[in-house]
Amino acid sequence: MNKKDYNYLNNLIDRNTKREKNIYQLSPNSFSNKDMIEGIKVLLSKKITMSNIVKKFEKEFAKFIGSKYALMVNSGSSANLLATFAMINPMKKNKLKPGDECLIPSLCWSTSLWPIVQAGLKPKFVDVDPKTLNVSLKNLEKKISKKTKAMVVVNILGNSTDMQKLKKLINKHKIKLIEDNCESLGSKFKNKYLGSFGEFGTFSFYYSHQITSGEGGMIACNDKKNYKIIYSLRSHGWDRGINNNNNDFNFINSGFNLRPTEVSAAIGYNQFKKLNYFKKIRSLNRKKIISKIKNSKKWKNQFTFINSNKNVKPSWFGLPILINKKYLNKKNKFLSYLNRNGIETRPIISGNFLNQPSIKLYKLNTKKEFFRGAQEIQNRGFFIGIHVKEITNKQLKLLENKLLKISEI
């Protein structure tokens, strides 16, 4: 694209971008004009379906994460679906059988859980630690039985459990691991990227996450056979593109169509180049927010901030906050005050997932098991955004004034 056309598009995008004022958003737009222009270039070529940019993105992503393979899909949910269905696939060595138990934290996203059920496996919930928001290894150990064959661990909001201890525990019991890393792209545990610890690691490029392609996701894996399974499942079950048999209509497996578009790949790839920069700014903004709040004259120990776990180098996109006991009875009033006053909040993921109506519908907790950690996070928790632009003093002041109002309302 020549400079004149680029500048024209740049101005056009500027004129069409709505700017929100006086509001501290959960996830303001992190797209640059260049991200959009990369997408527009694909549209102008009229080659919108999955092609070379998807391949390039996959290759660079695998290299970055430290996995042999990466496969792009149209969402993080699709990544979870493929990873879980790969576990029951006939092409898989020691595949899981219907009714096999699969562990999952009680603080999870809906599509961390539902592929387990859809694949005919039996989810078994494990409690989480309110100090880290991540799975409690103590509770995990208690939950492992002879029927336990797999686990979907969810790395929450840039943080993780002790991955070394987790691996040791599940390896001892020959449990297969899927790492739902949809919220933690760019975080490391002991210098190894999260998402590279399990047989499959999944990632989401949804709007609010560390990087975004609007919609999109990735699966990382190390084993060639596993790659072949997810590759064929992603696209109708055929082996087009990986087998040299000159037959484009060779169906080696069952399948879905979960392919990304080339437009998403172009936007996502351009964002991906900025991941480390985003990580740095978000980390700086997080420090500034916490320091502003804790050094304020109005600070009366109203909140507990979640720190990264030992050995985790986090890549944040939200700032999870737990309200301390003394102020807890004001939570509902306080959150509606914040939302009325320009500070957007949301629950920490979806709270204790066992409370969701869909759990009743599918009769997944008929024994009414109580998950103390997840419930505490639901009762006390909320989160605000951490943005990819350096936070201004005005925004810091707004957060200080509004958040610390909890003691007065």
Ligand SMILES: Cc1ncc(COP(=O)(O)O)c(C=O)c1O
């Ligand atoms: C832990 C977790 N897993 C999976 C997903 C699904 O990702 P997507 O929205 O890209 O489908 C999300 C979504 O936000 C998530 O937080």
